[in-house]
Amino acid sequence: MSSYASELRQTAQAMMAPGKGILAMDESNGTCNKRFDKLGIPTTEDRRRAYRQLILTTSNLSEAISGAILYDETIRQSTDSGVPLTQVMKDGGIIIGIKVDTGAKDLAGHEGEKVTEGLDGLRDRIAEYYQMGARFAKWRSVITIKDGLPSRACIEANAHGLARYAALCQEGGLVPIVEPEVLINGDHTLERCYEVTDETLHTVFEQLYRQGVAFDQMILKPSMVISGLDCPTQSTVEQVADATVACLLKNVPAMVPGVAFLSGGQSEARASEHLNMMNQKYGDKCPWRLTFSYARAIQQPALNHWRGDDSKVAAAQKLLLHRARCNGAASQGQYNPDMEKQPALV
């Protein structure tokens, strides 16, 4: 058992506080720059810093956000006036999280599939991040659905990596967020997504068990069971909620404190509707909390508005807080599409 066991349990509970979820803002420089490029924002360290400052200095963010996941560059940055962003988070009541994987790379011998890397030197990096104030971590694996994919090799390699990472995190005092993402890209049906998610989650929990990961000291960050973006028959909100909860009930041990979904390319409103429906229909029947750990589905309207222009920070922060609140409500089954009429920019 980790010497941090009791602290890890407390952190996981705080991450899953009622009405709150986790903000993913751990885009690596490559991903962040791609999003900036699309909007004509200069892809410099200073603009990335300014954008993360915008997010973390949003007043009242902790109403709906328990913790935020940072990237290595961000955890070392400060505000314009020199206050470390980690201090801003502590003062604002936001738990500090950190992405520790080093990205999804081509899986040798398996064209079109990826395996997530980052285990080398991870024990030392975890120790450094803990010293810097981080209390949870994140590692994302990606599984692609296509004709004949995913391969068993891809699912097993990624599950093994997630479990080795999670065990190291618990040893070093960080709650691991375990993120096996079944990608939404493709023309697959919801039924095919269910099969792949079922096999993936089963394999992930088998590997977590083998590596001795304590289920009450981790958070699962899965994708929802949903039809592919190019599937001719698009799933309804209720179908997504039903299939996702059924798949989780089959595979996720009751001891896990919480499930925090990724948005994975869904529209902002759809991501809120899906989470809301799951909580309305099944919230009281699930042993774990069902909440969000969205990146794009929370950040995108704010980023689109800001576009690198610091005169637009206050309005962008309103948009960010609005999406956080919508998802906070959805995590309690209290989201209503009428809430979408509310964001006033001035």
Ligand code: 5MM
């Ligand atoms: C923020 O994006 C994360 C991945 O970044 P890199 O690809 O640059 O490593 C990603 O793991 C994210 O945290 C989750 O997938 C949730 O993001 P979405 O946008 O799917 O909600």
